[in-house]
Amino acid sequence: MEDKFDCIVIGGGVAGLAASMMLAKANMKFLLIERGEFAGAKNVSGGVLWGHDLNKLVPNYWEEEDGGWERFVNHRRLTFMDEQSTFSLDFKSSHFNEKPYTGVVVLRSKFDNWLAGKVQEAIDASDYAMDSFIATNIKVDEVLMENGKAVGIKTGEDEFHADSVIIAEGVNNLLTRQVGLQDKYVPADHMLTGIKEIIRFDQEVLEQKFQLNGLSGMSNEFVGWATDGVEGGGFLYTNRDTISLGLVIGIKDMREKKRSPHDLLNHFKSHPTIADIIKGGEVVEYSAHVVSSGDSRAMPKELYKDGILIAGEAANLLMNAGKAIQGMDYAMRSGILAAETIIEAKEKGDFSAATLKNYRSKLDDSYVMKDINNFQDAVHLLHTDTMQNKVPNLVCDFGRQFFTIKNEPTPKSEKMLLGAIKRHASLWELLKLGFKARKSL
Amino acid sequence: MKLLNLAERLGLVNYRNQSKSQIKPHIVVDTDICNSGCPHKCTTWVCPANCYTMDEENKVHFQVEDCIECGTCMYACDQGAVDWNYPDPEIGRGVNWNFG
Numbered sequence: 424m425e426d427k428f429d430c431i432v433i434g435g436g437v438a439g440l441a442a443s444m445m446l447a448k449a450n451m452k453f454l455l456i457e458r459g460e461f462a463g464a465k466n467v468s469g470g471v472l473w474g475h476d477l478n479k480l481v482p483n484y485w486e487e488e489d490g491g492w493e494r495f496v497n498h499r500r501l502t503f504m505d506e507q508s509t510f511s512l513d514f515k516s517s518h519f520n521e522k523p524y525t526g527v528v529v530l531r532s533k534f535d536n537w538l539a540g541k542v543q544e545a546i547d548a549s550d551y552a553m554d555s556f557i558a559t560n561i562k563v564d565e566v567l568m569e570n571g572k573a574v575g576i577k578t579g580e581d582e583f584h585a586d587s588v589i590i591a592e593g594v595n596n597l598l599t600r601q602v603g604l605q606d607k608y609v610p611a612d613h614m615l616t617g618i619k620e621i622i623r624f625d626q627e628v629l630e631q632k633f634q635l636n637g638l639s640g641m642s643n644e645f646v647g648w649a650t651d652g653v654e655g656g657g658f659l660y661t662n663r664d665t666i667s668l669g670l671v672i673g674i675k676d677m678r679e680k681k682r683s684p685h686d687l688l689n690h691f692k693s694h695p696t697i698a699d700i701i702k703g704g705e706v707v708e709y710s711a712h713v714v715s716s717g718d719s720r721a722m723p724k725e726l727y728k729d730g731i732l733i734a735g736e737a738a739n740l741l742m743n744a745g746k747a748i749q750g751m752d753y754a755m756r757s758g759i760l761a762a763e764t765i766i767e768a769k770e771k772g773d774f775s776a777a778t779l780k781n782y783r784s785k786l787d788d789s790y791v792m793k794d795i796n797n798f799q800d801a802v803h804l805l806h807t808d809t810m811q812n813k814v815p816n817l818v819c820d821f822g823r824q825f826f827t828i829k830n831e832p833t834p835k836s837e838k839m840l841l842g843a844i845k846r847h848a849s850l851w852e853l854l855k856l857g858f859k860a861r862k863s864l
Numbered sequence: 865m866k867l868l869n870l871a872e873r874l875g876l877v878n879y880r881n882q883s884k885s886q887i888k889p890h891i892v893v894d895t896d897i898c899n900s901g902c903p904h905k906c907t908t909w910v911c912p913a914n915c916y917t918m919d920e921e922n923k924v925h926f927q928v929e930d931c932i933e934c935g936t937c938m939y940a941c942d943q944g945a946v947d948w949n950y951p952d953p954e955i956g957r958g959v960n961w962n963f964g
Contacts, residue, residue, distance in 0.1 A: 458950055460880075464960050465933065532964035560953040595935040597949065611939040618912050620873070621963045622865075665963070674939050678906040684936075685912055689867045701865045708963045709873035711912035713935035 426554065428454045428585035430765050431576055433563050433598060435462030436531075437472070437751045438735025439591035440538045441758030442765075443557070444480045447545035449766045452554050454583060455542070456576070458562040463535030466593075467712040469617065469658050469667060471496060471526045471642050472534075474752040476759065478523040481541050485522055491537025493662035494640025495524035498633075501745075502696075504647035504657075505819035509696040511643075520639065528640050528660045529751070530621070530667070566590070566602050566731065572775070573602070573730030586774045587730050589761045591754075594713050594736040596723070602731055605723040611674035613721035615655060618684045618711040619669025620692075622704035626664040632700070633661050644748070647815025649691045653682050654806055657691050658748065659700070668692070668701065671714060671748070673806070684711065714750065717742030717802045719795055726786065727779040732761040740791060744798035745805055745864060753791045760785040800863035809848065809856055817847035870914055874930050878960045880951070889928040890951035890958065891915075891937070897945035898924035910940045933958050 430446055432439045435457030446453045459465040472492070477484055484490050497519035502511040519525055539557055546555045565577040566588055575584035590598050594614075599605045624632065633641050645657030654673030659666055670691055672684055691697060715721050715736065722740075726733045734740075735754035742749050764782040768774045786792050804810055821843040825836060844853055881887055893916070898905055905924050907916035913930040916937065931951075938948040951958035 458953060460953070460960055463964055465958070467934075467961060467964050530963045532961040535964075562950050562953055595938065595948070595950075608942075608944070609939060610942060614939045616910070616912060616934060616936045620868075662963075667963075674910060674936060677910045678904060678940050681906075681909055683909045683912075685870050685873065685914075692865070692867055698865065704865055706868055706873070707876060708961070709868070709876050710959075710961060710964065711932055711934040711936070713939065 428452050428583065429769055430587045430589060431456065431583060431585040432589045432591060433576065434591035434593060434735070434737070435459070435539055435557065435559070436466050436535060436591060436593055436735060436754065437538075438737070438754035438758035439589065440535060440542055441476070441480055441755045442589050442591060442734060442762040443542045444545055445759050445762030446765065447542060447549050447555060449762070450550045451766060451769065452551040454555065454585065455557045456561050456563055456578070457557070457559045459559060461536050461559055462539035462557070463532045466531035466535055467617065467710045468529070468531050468751055469619070469660060469669070469748055470529055470531070470751060471660060471747065472529050472751040472755070473526045473747055473749055475523045475525070476752060476755045477527070479759070480755070481538070485524065491534040492527040492529050494528045494635070494638050495519070496526040496528060496642045497639045498641040500641065500643040502643060502645045503815040503818040504645050504649050504694065504696070505816045506648055507695060508819040508823055509694075510818045510822040526642065528642065528662055528667070530662055563598060566598050568602065571729055587732070587765050587768065587779075589732045589734055589758075589765065590737050591734045591758060592737045594715055594739065596733070596737040599723055599733050599737050602728065604725055604728065604731075604733060609721065611678060613716045613718040614674050615671045615714050615716055616674055616677070616684050616711055617669060617671045617714045618688050619667055620688070620706045621662075621665045621708040622668055622701055623665045623707045624704050628703065629661065629664055629666070635661060642747075645691075646811065647819070648694065650687055651682070651690050652812060653677055653680055653687060654811060665707065666701070666704070668697070673716070674713070715739040715741045716806070717744070717795065719799055725783070727776060727782050729776045729779070730774050732764060732779055732782050734758045734761045740795070742795055742798065742802060743805065744794070744801040756789055756791050757786060760789060798863065800859065804859055804863050809852060813848040813852070814856070817843045820846060874913060877932060878962055880953070880958050880960050881956065884955070887957045888952055888955045890949045890956045891926070891928055891931060892947040893926040894945045894947070895924050895926060897943050902943045902945070906940050907937045907946070910936050912936060929957060931957060
């Protein structure tokens with residue numbers, strides 16, 4: 424009889440690797456399948472991995488001389504942008520220098536590959552050192568179903584069998600659609616395109632530019648002129664000797680406004696503040712990838728069925744509620760919880776939906792779904808024209824007045840603010856916004 | 865800093881199976897649908913790799929070679945013209961990110 428795995432994990436991204444790490448540590452016999460040449464070869468993110476879960480998977484990961492991460496974030500910045508100005512909320516604290524770090528910047532081609540190495544170490548130390556595998560360069564064509572239950576996967580002419588399948592294939596979730604958990608066509612309404620450049624500097628120059636110390640780093644999000652009236656925002660993260668600079672742009676809005684993502688990226692780069700930042704740098708990579716918006720209306724109908732669990736961006740677990748763009752941490756936690764559920768199912772000897780639905784309860788009880796559910800109003804608010812355009816314009820207008828010294832009698836700030844509000848919105852609109860923001864944030 | 869045009873940007877992408885003369889396209893576009901009734905032909909501007917182009921007669925054409933597997937066209941096309949898949953590791957194209 425051929426070998427059967429306890430679990431097949433599809434996708435060597437953050438969710439799939441986190442699940443695999445837990446499975447290896449629990450002495451499960453599993454197969455991780457990745458379509459890229461190596462884990463990370465196909466993966467793109469902003470990106471910051473927020474939170475402490477990485478420390479659970481790889482304890483004291485920061486002790487490694489050259490771990491998979493780029494820099495820890497101790498400097499956060501949210502920037503409102505109009506045509507000429509930027510007005511930032513800027514927070515830096517040595518509190519964030521403490522370990523475990525609350526966020527690390529990563530480049531996925533390096534990070535995922537490093538994490539896969541850690542998973543391999545865990546496999547080697549497990550009872551199934553010779554029977555669990557990370558298989559790269561393999562594209563899964565189909566999840567094999569028998570009587571409504573997943574029994575394995577098919578790739579080309581080959582079949583691999585397992586009691587369970589964790590689908591962690593990413594946002595373009597073709598297999599999730601194949602097994603009927605997501606509609607065959609997902610409309611553009613709640614999907615965005617992330618587009619970015621990796622820009623290289625001399626490392627010392629970069630550290631001076633951003634006032635970095637050792638491996639400290641900065642994360643900066645942008646709203647307003649960055650996307651020239653198209654739904655979305657910008658980001659800038661510092662890596663070791665490069666920065667990740669890019670935009671996340673609503674696909675439906677690009678369609679309607681006839682705008683190209685690569686033109687918008689150059690528009691963003693041409694802003695005087697950004698031009699000053701990137702001066703002297705050299706673009707070394709251009710990339711793009713779809714991301715979901717965190718609008719729960721876009722999520723698959725369910726995240727489990729007989730023999731199947733869906734984790735990470737395949738489940739559209741991503742959110743930007745104004746504070747940070749979170750996706751990789753959701754992927755990590757959902758991968759961990761999926762693996763836990765599979766481990767319990769193995770103990771029970773039951774991989775049916777009746778057992779696997781515990782994954783849904785674990786996820787619902789975790790910060791992932793609690794935050795996604797609690798901050799839906801904030802997600803909607805963030806995507807309104809008021810927040811996307813009017814607020815950045817009026818904030819920058821106010822900033823310009825406030826910081827201008829003209830050798831004339833200076834009006835009181837309140838008068839400046841009311842003037843800025845009237846020029847870009849209305850007081851009533853702002854009151855409504857303030858009320859909504861108070862409730863939603 | 866000089867802004868890069870799209871050709872310069874795509875020149876930085878590390879594509880797979882570049883040496884192969886024949887590759888199997890991972891995305892199949894029924895351009896008859898684009899050119900018979902599509903009200904917007906939006907793939908010609910939303911694609912970050914400009915794989916979809918419009919000729920002087922406003923006809924849509926598709927080439928897969930520059931595709932960076934982002935997925936945008938799969939959502940942007942609401943006319944059912946785009947049959948999207950991942951490239952085959954051996955006989956497809958697609959990307960190999962150096963940074964990601």
